Amino acid sequence: MQIVLLASGSTGNCALIEAGRGDDRVVVALDCGIAQRTGRDLAADAGLALTSVDAVLLTHAHADHSANVVAVAARAQAPLYAHPEVIDQRPQLRASEIARRRVELRPYADRASFQVGPLRITPIALPHDAEPTHGFVFESQDGQRAAYFSDLGRPEVLMEGVLDGVESLVLEFNYDPEMLENGPYPPHLAQRISGGLGHLSNDQAASILREACPDSLQQLTLAHLSRHNNRPRLAAEAARAALDDAGRSDLEPRVAPPKGVVYAGPAARPRV
Ligand SMILES: [Zn+2]
Numbered sequence: 001m002q003i004v005l006l007a008s009g010s011t012g013n014c015a016l017i018e019a020g021r022g023d024d025r026v027v028v029a030l031d032c033g034i035a036q037r038t039g040r041d042l043a044a045d046a047g048l049a050l051t052s053v054d055a056v057l058l059t060h061a062h063a064d065h066s067a068n069v070v071a072v073a074a075r076a077q078a079p080l081y082a083h084p085e086v087i088d089q090r091p092q093l094r095a096s097e098i099a100r101r102r103v104e105l106r107p108y109a110d111r112a113s114f115q116v117g118p119l120r121i122t123p124i125a126l127p128h129d130a131e132p133t134h135g136f137v138f139e140s141q142d143g144q145r146a147a148y149f150s151d152l153g154r155p156e157v158l159m160e161g162v163l164d165g166v167e168s169l170v171l172e173f174n175y176d177p178e179m180l181e182n183g184p185y186p187p188h189l190a191q192r193i194s195g196g197l198g199h200l201s202n203d204q205a206a207s208i209l210r211e212a213c214p215d216s217l218q219q220l221t222l223a224h225l226s227r228h229n230n231r232p233r234l235a236a237e238a239a240r241a242a243l244d245d246a247g248r249s250d251l252e253p254r255v256a257p258p259k260g261v262v263y264a265g266p267a268a269r270p271r272v
């Protein structure tokens with residue numbers, strides 16, 4: 001299994017999950033809040049095709065995640081897995097639009113695992129100001145486990161066993177509290193981001209690693225960094241300190257850029 005990040009942050013998010021081999025191989029698009037053309041080019045950089053994914057999976061209705069999910073599903077003639085309550089939250093997610101584009105909608109529910117080919121997917125509800133928002137745990141047939149958690153305002157939900165056995169983790173490190181406070185954002189926006197339904201600060205994300213870094217973890221990728229209120233160096237330092245505290249000095253956190261291919265693990269890319 002491999003998580004391939006193509007874009008990460010408020011200018012758009014898109015990832016591909018690749019699992020299985022041969023006839024069993026599937027590629028799942030996780031969110032598409034970037035232009036389709038950009039997504040196609042970035043996927044091609046990774047040797048993958050956004051136009052032939054086997055399924056599309058949506059975390060939540062915010063445009064930086066959802067803008068083009070229906071278009072990608074329509075183009076690939078792939079089903080769209082989404083929580084039923086995100087439907088109709090935006091024009092692009094209207095039930096009528098999904099029907100018009102002949103996209104098959106497959107609703108998922110919190111903590112109810114479902115299968116896409118060899119890939120087992122478990123949605124986990126997250127506290128965020130687009131209700132509902134979900135992160136996901138992915139499990140391959142050979143027992144590899146990866147997780148993708150972004151867009152959450154409080155860290156606690158990830159400290160209750162959700163990360164057990166995870167080998168590869170993509171985790172939001174959104175903002176540095178000092179930069180947010182002294183940055184360009186008006187107070188109401190800064191409050192929304194730092195509130196319990198906003199985004200994880202570097203410190204909050206680091207607290208997850210301190211409290212709940214699983215022994216199984218082999219790869220850590222810091223995602224959804226704010227362009228205005230964070231720096232890759234600050235996020236990486238916060239993660240580094242937390243990993244050291246957790247006795248995991250062996251792990252080297254990586255930072256996902258706003259756009260560009262990052263192989264976030266857990267495995268070396270399967271040869272197909
Ligand atoms: Zn977002």
Ligand SMILES: [Zn+2]
Nearest residue numbers: 062128130151
């Ligand atoms: Zn969001």
